[in-house]
Amino acid sequence: KAGVTQTPRYLIKTRGQQVTLSCSPISGHRSVSWYQQTPGQGLQFLFEYFSETQRNKGNFPGRFSGRQFSNSRSEMNVSTLELGDSALYLCASSSVSRAGGTTSSTDTQYFGPGTRLTVL
Amino acid sequence: DAKTTQPNSMESNEEEPVHLPCNHSTISGTDYIHWYRQLPSQGPEYVIHGLTSNVNNRMASLAIAEDRKSSTLILHRATLRDAAVYYCILRGSGGSNYKLTFGKGTLLTVNP
Numbered sequence: 001k002a003g004v005t006q007t008p009r010y011l012i013k014t015r016g017q018q019v020t021l022s023c024s025p026i027s028g029h030r031s032v033s034w035y036q037q038t039p040g041q042g043l044q045f046l047f048e049y050f051s052e053t054q055r056n057k058g059n060f061p062g063r064f065s066g067r068q069f070s071n072s073r074s075e076m077n078v079s080t081l082e083l084g085d086s087a088l089y090l091c092a093s094s095s096v097s098r099a100g101g102t103t104s105s106t107d108t109q110y111f112g113p114g115t116r117l118t119v120l
Numbered sequence: 121d122a123k124t125t126q127p128n129s130m131e132s133n134e135e136e137p138v139h140l141p142c143n144h145s146t147i148s149g150t151d152y153i154h155w156y157r158q159l160p161s162q163g164p165e166y167v168i169h170g171l172t173s174n175v176n177n178r179m180a181s182l183a184i185a186e187d188r189k190s191s192t193l194i195l196h197r198a199t200l201r202d203a204a205v206y207y208c209i210l211r212g213s214g215g216s217n218y219k220l221t222f223g224k225g226t227l228l229t230v231n232p
Contacts, residue, residue: 004163033219033220035220035222042222042223042224042225043164043207043220043222044222045219045220045221048219056219058219090163090164092163092164092220106152106169106211108166108169109164109166109220110165110166111162111163111164111165112163113161113162113163114162114163
């Protein structure tokens with residue numbers, strides 16, 4: 001089975017621009033989560049999508065948004081980029097084991113290699 | 121989310137066992153203990169998880185204290201490829217447990 005893929009792997013943007021990152025989950029996985037990793041804050045949860053619905057959002061401003069398509073692929077968008085948005089953006093997919101899509105404490109998240117975003 | 125405490129860094133020699141400790145004194149009865157690791161320039165990868173009993177898989181072993189307030193990830197024979205940041209994470213059964221709350225983790229250096 002192919003792993004989680006993220007495109008592009010590297011991106012350079014300037015302040016004020018917007019960016020869209022893409023994530024293709026493992027085939028059959030319907031849950032996709034996004035994380036931001038920076039040297040100062042570490043890995044932080046952005047949001048999670050299941051069956052095209054955002055289930056929860058981390059503590060990030062509204063400039064960060066996402067969506068999920070019917071094939072479970074997901075995109076995240078950052079508008080009006082700031083220097084502090086420079087980070088590694090990681091996508092993780094999970095096969096939800098409970099009926100109804102409720103995540104179990106034992107569900108494993110599989111991470112992609114990330115997209116390295118640099119804002120100049 | 122319940123918090124975990126790990127040493128910032130540890131060092132090991134190749135082919136020797138490594139014991140990575142994690143303290144989680146506020147763990148609740150339904151929290152699972154998960155370990156992930158992140159190799160350089162890669163996303164995190166799942167290592168192992170457990171609830172009460174010790175667990176083994178092809179990557180590692182997880183030893184959980186009887187009171188569950190601490191656990192230890194054991195790499196039986198460290199290789200250079202095991203050099204990574206290791207994260208100990210608690211996952212509960214609440215509605216938001218789909219997210220992983222990462223701490224700073226332990227940076228493991230493996231010497232040849």
